[in-house]
Amino acid sequence: MTTITLGTTGAALRAAVQALPICRHCEGCQGADPTNPDPVHHASIELTGKCNHECMFCYSRVAGDAGTLPEPGYYGEPDPQAITVSQYGEPLMEPERLLAVLREAREAYGNVRLDLQTNGTLLTPALWERLEGLVDLCMVSVSAADPTHHAAVSGADTFDQLVQALSLVGRSRVWGIVRVVDMPGINSDQLPAITELARRTGMDEVMVHQCAVHADNRDRLVAAGLDLDAVAYVPGLVMRVARAAEETGMRATIQGCVLSTLRTMDADTLPYLVKDSLSEVPRLKRQRAQMGKSACGKDCPGCPMRAGNP
Numbered sequence: 001m002t003t004i005t006l007g008t009t010g011a012a013l014r015a016a017v018q019a020l021p022i023c024r025h026c027e028g029c030q031g032a033d034p035t036n037p038d039p040v041h042h043a044s045i046e047l048t049g050k051c052n053h054e055c056m057f058c059y060s061r062v063a064g065d066a067g068t069l070p071e072p073g074y075y076g077e078p079d080p081q082a083i084t085v086s087q088y089g090e091p092l093m094e095p096e097r098l099l100a101v102l103r104e105a106r107e108a109y110g111n112v113r114l115d116l117q118t119n120g121t122l123l124t125p126a127l128w129e130r131l132e133g134l135v136d137l138c139m140v141s142v143s144a145a146d147p148t149h150h151a152a153v154s155g156a157d158t159f160d161q162l163v164q165a166l167s168l169v170g171r172s173r174v175w176g177i178v179r180v181v182d183m184p185g186i187n188s189d190q191l192p193a194i195t196e197l198a199r200r201t202g203m204d205e206v207m208v209h210q211c212a213v214h215a216d217n218r219d220r221l222v223a224a225g226l227d228l229d230a231v232a233y234v235p236g237l238v239m240r241v242a243r244a245a246e247e248t249g250m251r252a253t254i255q256g257c258v259l260s261t262l263r264t265m266d267a268d269t270l271p272y273l274v275k276d277s278l279s280e281v282p283r284l285k286r287q288r289a290q291m292g293k294s295a296c297g298k299d300c301p302g303c304p305m306r307a308g309n310p
């Protein structure tokens, strides 16, 4: 891994973006194809907008306030390569429905890759025993490496449960990804310790996201210390992730859609790259659809894929 410091050359930055891997979760996503002019995220199954946390950066809350929270259901094509469960809310709030839709997706799509995205804090050993055989990849959101910072960002006193979840996933056959929203001024300095926590618990990879700032949560984030200029400075994010990977020996990277675009840029451009972090109201670009073979006409009244079911 190339060591880069603030002010290093574009050549060093270019070497760093070539060295960062494409996150396992991003493999097969249209977003990771820089030639696609209008990519959509992987297919997803949405279960609920509810969550036991109240993260200061949460886009589900922004979507809920704006009325763009997706209804429960399947959002994807008839032959998905990967399905994320879920992009909004916390799927472990609905454990029985989660288990049911994972089984249904497996039955409908066979070898599809099933990616669980969770804050992990509701994951018990008993629940993981039931989930482990149903998912291929598990992303656990981590915003801090100690209980105090975790509570400040997530609004919940759940750090011990989070560490337990990392250990459960980290010891299993499932590919475990620690997913970090990078917030300069709030948690960027925690990145090496978060990456070390990922290594210690046996997780396989760390994926760091640029923080998306929405009009609805901007003031709250700035009040908490967010440095908006630093959020927009993509070379800074690349440097932080490359350093954390180098210091800990962990596989660490940034979003595949950002990384694949950076890889197309030359050494003269990269050091000056600024990516606007102010985002529109989040909404799914995909339409709700019936899931594969589950739309077989059985028409079970309790089917979570039926329109109108909670």
Ligand code: SF4
Residues within 6 Å of the ligand: 025, 026, 029, 030, 031, 032, 040, 041, 042, 255, 256, 257, 258
């Ligand atoms: S981070 Fe980007 S490339 Fe990765 S899954 Fe999400 S949209 Fe796709």
Ligand code: SF4
Residues within 6 Å of the ligand: 051, 052, 053, 054, 055, 057, 058, 059, 060, 061, 088, 089, 090, 118, 119, 141, 154
């Ligand atoms: S864990 Fe995820 S869904 Fe829950 S509040 Fe945090 S960002 Fe939002």
